[in-house]
Amino acid sequence: MKFSKIxxxxxxxxxxxLMRDDDGQQWLSIGSAVYRLENMPVLDEDTVLTVMxxxxxxxxxxxxxCEEESSRILKNDLPDEVEVTAEDAGITIIYGxxxxxxIYTFYGVIWIxxxxxxxxxxxxxxxxxxxxxxxxxxxxxxxxxxxxxxxVIMEYRQGxxxxxxxxxxxxxxxxxxxxxxxxxx
Numbered sequence: 001m002k003f004s005k006i007x008x009x010x011x012x013x014x015x016x017x018l019m020r021d022d023d024g025q026q027w028l029s030i031g032s033a034v035y036r037l038e039n040m041p042v043l044d045e046d047t048v049l050t051v052m053x054x055x056x057x058x059x060x061x062x063x064x065x066c067e068e069e070s071s072r073i074l075k076n077d078l079p080d081e082v083e084v085t086a087e088d089a090g091i092t093i094i095y096g097x098x099x100x101x102x103i104y105t106f107y108g109v110i111w112i113x114x115x116x117x118x119x120x121x122x123x124x125x126x127x128x129x130x131x132x133x134x135x136x137x138x139x140x141x142x143x144x145x146x147x148x149x150x151x152v153i154m155e156y157r158q159g160x161x162x163x164x165x166x167x168x169x170x171x172x173x174x175x176x177x178x179x180x181x182x183x184x185x
Contacts (some may be wrong), residue, residue, distance in 0.1 A: 005119040006035050007052045016048050018066045021074040031063075033116040033153045034074060074152065086110065086130035086141060095163050100156055103141055105132055110139055111156040111163075117143070120151050 010016050010030045017029040026037045028048070037043070043051065045064040054062065089102040092114050099114040110132065120143045131142040143151040 002119050003037070003040065003051075006030070006037075009033070009116065009119070010052060011054070014061055015063045016045075016052065017064070018043055018045070018048055019074065020066075020068060025074075027074055032113065033151060035119050035151045036149065074149065084132045086132055088130065093167075095166070096158060098156065100163075103130055107132070110141060111158075112141055112153050113156050116151075116153045120145070 006028060010028070013031045015029070015031040017031075019027040019029055019034065021027060026040065026043065027034050028037055028043075029035075040051075041047070044066060049059055049062060049064060084106050086103045086105045089104050089109075092099055092101045094100070100111050101114045101117070103110045103112060122145070129144045131144065132139055138157070139155045141153045141155070142149055143153065
């Protein structure tokens with residue numbers, strides 16, 4: 001996991017919430033995603049901002065705290081929950097200023113902010129899998145590197161159906177273009 005990429009995302013949200021799971025593993029929440037911290041010293045509210053390079057005069061604008069993870073969303077395996085495998089759709093779109101990726105699941109589609117996946121991407125292709133997790137009433141994508149949970153990314157929520165209507169329009173126009181090409185042949 002690239003800490004520099006987590007830092008960039010944290011700076012975007014000005015949020016750094018340190019969490020510790022039941023096994024003592026340290027995690028960093030940036031609000032819309034939580035990342036496993038690997039090969040890092042034990043951090044607190046001050047040291048995490050120091051490691052991120054946040055100057056003293058900018059720290060008061062940040063939301064920082066340490067908390068115990070209570071929702072169980074960071075557990076590697078949840079014995080009372082069936083993990084539903086999810087699959088990257090292989091496309092991205094820009095919508096509302098965000099780069100979004102649909103993740104296909106047995107239960108439908110979950111949209112996530114693609115930039116939130118950046119810290120989980122490795123040069124060497126490993127065995128990365130996606131699973132649905134529920135956090136309260138919201139859905140999230142649990143990213144596992146092999147058998148180890150490395151990140152939990154919350155679902156991108158947009159109000160209304162504008163995104164879906166725009167996608168329907170795009171699909172209709174693509175089909176019309178394909179029909180036009182067939183007629184010209």
